[in-house]
Amino acid sequence: MTRTTPPRPLDITGVFPELAGLARTAFRLHPVPGEPTVHDSSVGGPLLWPADEPWPEYEMAPIPHWEANALRDIHLRRALLARSSAPPHGPGEVLTEDEQETLRRINTGLDHESLPSGPQPMIPLAQLYARDVPGLAFPEGTDLLQVLWATTYVPSRDSSPVQLRWRRCAEVRDVLAAPPEPAYVAVVDFVPVPCVLHPEAVREFPPYHSLDEDLAARLLAWDEQRSGGTYWTDLSVAPGWKAGGWPTHFTFREPPEPDDDELRCPECGGPSDALLTVDSNEWDGSDSWIPLECAKGAERPPDQPYGNLWDPTQVSIGRGYSLQIYYCVGTPSHSPALIMQ
Template identity: 55%
Template sequence: MTRTTPPRPVDPAAAFPELAALARTATRLHPRTGAPTVHDSSVGGPLLWPADEPWPVCGDGHEVFGLTTVEDVRTRRRILTEAWARPRAPRANLLTPEEQAVIDRVQAGYEPSSLPAGPLPLLAVAQFYARDVPDLPCPEGTDLLQVLWCPFNEVMELSSAVRLRWRRSADVGEVLTRPPVPAFVGSDDYVPERCVLHPERVREYPPAHELDGELAKAVHSWAVDRGLSYRGDLSTAPGWKVGGWPHPWTFLDPPEPAELRCGACGGPVEALLTIEGREYDGESRSWFPLEDASAEPAPFITADSATMVEIGRGYTLQVYRCAATPDHPPLTFMQ
């Protein structure tokens, strides 16, 4: 099924012609629970990874506040999804005694001392084929982007926790069928649920921090006079997306120009991938896809949060790439 973003309530470029020259396209990914293969664009799915290529690892230290495993995360999600889906009598327990015992064990977690010393395999986050994602800026000779990360709180703080791998899919012969998995993860928020994508191209305008100060004030006031939010309704698309404008800054001020540079060469960077747990919130409800408006409500894994990924307390992880040399390590910010 396709996903269709409703038309914007108004077009700010009609009132502010200077915005028209700043418009960009982005590809909303609309991840939804599914069973992707290595040949599909996906979030949380298997990667088209060569069998003879080493799997990347993280050798950084980790701040450990709690530990779980990928298997335990998926077990808990499966049990709760099945429990919410079945009918039950009024005031009856959601879980059977056997299910409750499993959930209790999973939620107890593991002691921080259980974390083994040495590098940990990274966790596959997503892969995107150029044929599916029009705004994927593939370096010459490549048509596939793979994203991995170290599933600990360092995702929110360290660019080194996220890795990008560009490749030419036709060059992959034998595929790695059993990639290594980290022995533990720091939180279930960093274990993406297996999702297929429903890419859709949309038009965006710059977030307020990218506009001249006077123009930003004028656009904001103009939107408020119409009962709208420039940030939530008219500027950048929420949820997972490729390309377009970067996500607005929320709890932090935008970095100084010197900070928003490639760590390898000091050159300019551009927004590549936006990772946001939900497709919309109270401010960006107008972006919710038309096809999901009539979907049956799901009490556990919902359409707007199908990946089950959450950055911080509902923030966004913005991944930037070096504009001059895409192979350079990415730059990331929690925004």
């Protein structure tokens, strides 16, 4: 399945030639719900994980006043809602009484008092094979990136809820057949729908906060004079899940920029760079990023009646933001830096 980003409304380097040397290649991942295997690049799919390697864990606690759910129940609820929403039926029309009772039980959540304490297994967030994202900065001798995370809110300036693994596929002889699962999920919106990927290389330019002050000011003034096709929305950074490229814009900070130490490796203090963007939506209010294959106004794929084309993973960061995962340029195996943007 192909996903094709439309051409940009204009070539911004024709207006600001100094941007030409700042262009980067990003890979829009274009996740689509499916059944990925360990041999596929995926979001929320199974990992090519060595059977003899410990699975990462994270010290979790239920969030007060938030529902905690079993991982299997989250997938079951999505399956029931998908079936109940399939045309020509309306919500709830095709579920049995037992299935409706199952939904009520899941929606109630688990009793926090009954939940186990201590570390819980992380869950797969993404797996990227180098063959699918050529040019992404894989460390020498590796051809596979795996990203795992904990299903709890990411504390500010704490990188521990996300872990990276860089591997060489040929070295994984025996694959872990049944990865451990957490006893509960603290944030339902952090459980991705398993998706196959359709990576597409696109050209990006820096967000405002990555430009020098003079150029950023001139671009902002240029944007303010336009009624559409602005640098911010259409000509710089692609929305959605992506690998590499430039980090996304800051959407809720004033000033809209990171602190000096946020972009430093949390282990060595060295520079970090954009690795993976986890986005709440595949596109935003600007129609220019909608893939040509996703016709404007087509809200749902025919085989996925529950969910939307712009929200295939059903992951939501905060109130619809994105989580930018940065890797250490000097030592990619170091813990990543995380910023909600």
